[in-house]
Amino acid sequence: MSNPNAGYDVVILGGGSGGYACAFRAAELGMSVALIEKDKVGGTCLHRGCIPTKALLHAGEVADTTREAGQFGVEAEFKGVDMGAVNKYKDGIVSGLYKGVQGLFKAHKVEVINGYGKLTGPNTIEVDGRTVTGKNIVLASGSYSKSLPNIEIDGERFITSEHALNLDKVPEKAIVIGGGVIGVEFASAWRSLGAEVEIVEGLPRLIAAEDADSSKQLERSFRKRGIKFHTGKFFEKAEATADGVRITLPGGKTVEGDVALVAVGRGPNTEGMGYEQVGVEMDRGFVLTDEHLRTNVAGVYAAGDIVPGVQLAHRGFAQGIHIAEHIAGLEPAPIDEKGIPRVTFTEPEVASVGYNEDEAQEKWGKDKIKSYKLSLAANGKSGILKTQGFVKMVSVEDGPIVGVHMVGARISEQIGEGELIYNWEAYADDVAKLIHMHPTQNEALGEAAMALAGKPLHVHD
Structure with a gap:
């Protein structure tokens, strides 16, 4: 059992996506919360991952658009890339969002304790000589960039x-x-x-x-x-x-x-943090949990990149919120890992949710799976954007759509509907009945569902 006499209701070790989402939701639910972070709140995603990389990718998109402007009848001259200016733009985005997150900590009255934290007991974390106690402990210490045994990272070559x-x-x-x-x-x-x-x-x-x-x-x-x-x-x-x-x-x-x-890839940042010494069950550095993110040690939860599974910021957000609500007794439904959308922000972008076709065939049987791949050549907005790719839907025969996969410029903005389709267990005919705005790339989801349901409109087999 957790210690009812501990100082805070929740103490969180790590201020990244999973940690701060848990902190904010717990505070909203009336709990006293302390969050321990040795660096800046916001974690890898904000400072060294999702946000700065996407800013860099957008700068690249602008460079490509400038080079290719003539395809659209626009006269433009590409003179090169000033990385100093690109970094200033990138860092400005990160700085603005960091200030916003700091403001949210103040608004939620979450105490931020700066320092290196180490788990010392089921209800205690030591931070630079100070012991912080909590009725519930949430481990959210994030991840690091992995290397290989035969490569020495020198930061230059x-x-x-x-x-x-x-x-x-x-x-x-x-x-x-x-x-x-x-x-x-x-x-x-x-x-x-x-x-x-x-x-x-x-x-x-x-x-x-x-x-x-x-x-x-x-x-x-x-x-x-x-x-x-x-x-x-x-x-x-x-x-x-x-x-x-x-x-x-x-x-x-x-x-x-x-x-x-x-x-x-990225490895779990758990070494030397006291988890194993306190008895937390681990596997190759990852913290093992049940469907409610509870570890085997009563009162100790874990969230984010240290929990086996896809290492995504929005997964961390969802897990942090789930933990806070579980502690509050709200009985949240377990998170379906397959229902978490995934995006690779390349040119073209790759977005998906649910099972890929091979996984679906393995789970339900090859003869029970149907799929349809709609080329974006059939989509007017994609033609305007001069992008190539597709929308693919995978379904169980006489059953729901279990996977949505898309490739194309800016196609990540459409994965939200794919997430709803999968998580609401929609059938192809259900989606086919919805009216999708024309001309948009979103329309391609409707067209793919119509074809999968046996009533294609702008395509033919």
Whole structure:
């Protein structure tokens, strides 16, 4: 049982997405809350992840639009990229949002304790010599950029995403080790800003966690943009050279550049934080929880990147809110991990929710799964934007839609409806009956559902 005599109702270790969402919701529900953070509140997403990377990607989009302005009948001259100005723009966005989050802590009357926290008991966290007690403890210590045993990150030639966000110039030739979300997003941004880019990925395809059709479309688009990639090849050697880096692939082929981004995922930031010593069950550094984010230690919860699953800020938000409501006795429904939307913000963007087609066939049986892929060539707004891609829906025969997958410029803005379709267990015919605004990319979801329901409008088989 948790300690009823503890000082705060909730003490949270970590001020990232999961931590501060839990803090705000708990405060709204009338609880006393303290949050411990050794750096800035807002976490990786705000300061070193989601926000600055998307600002960098948008700067790249502006550069591409300027280069291609003639396609739209607009006369424009592209003179290059000033990374100092790009960084100023990026940092300004982060700074503004950081001030907003700080204001929310004050508005919710959440006490922020700055310092390095360590779990010392089921109800206690030590912060730089001070013991903070709580009836409930929430572990939300976030994640870090992983490297590989044979690569030394020096911040100059071999870099992580944190270093990449603060480069003072665009690399002439960048090598990206890892073809997951982080790797392909930086590859896309750097290419738009003028770099030559080459990706090395050990798995058979880029963004291998996504639907196979989404991977193929992204790879096709990357080839068209001049982004090179090697898939199904784990490198044999990575070394610094006199003026850059060299990666040796199987068979002796080498790839050279002036910088190498190591983008092989993020690890849970749990080492040395006292979790195991207090008895919290762990697996390879991750904290194990039940469906309500409770650990095996009574009164101790966990949220965000340290909990096994997709490492996304909005997942952290949802988990933090869930924990606060569970502590308050509101009995929130467990979070369906498959119902969390996913976006890769490349050019073109890749968005999805639910099961990909292979997963659905494995779960329900190949003969029970139907799918329809609608090319964006059939969508007027996509033609206006000059983007290629598709909307794909996966459904169970005589059952609901269990997966929505999309590729295209700005297509991420449409994943919200995909989330509703999946989480509300809508059938293709249900979605087909809805009226989708014309001309929009959102209309493509309606068209795909109509085709899946057997009544296509602007397409034919």
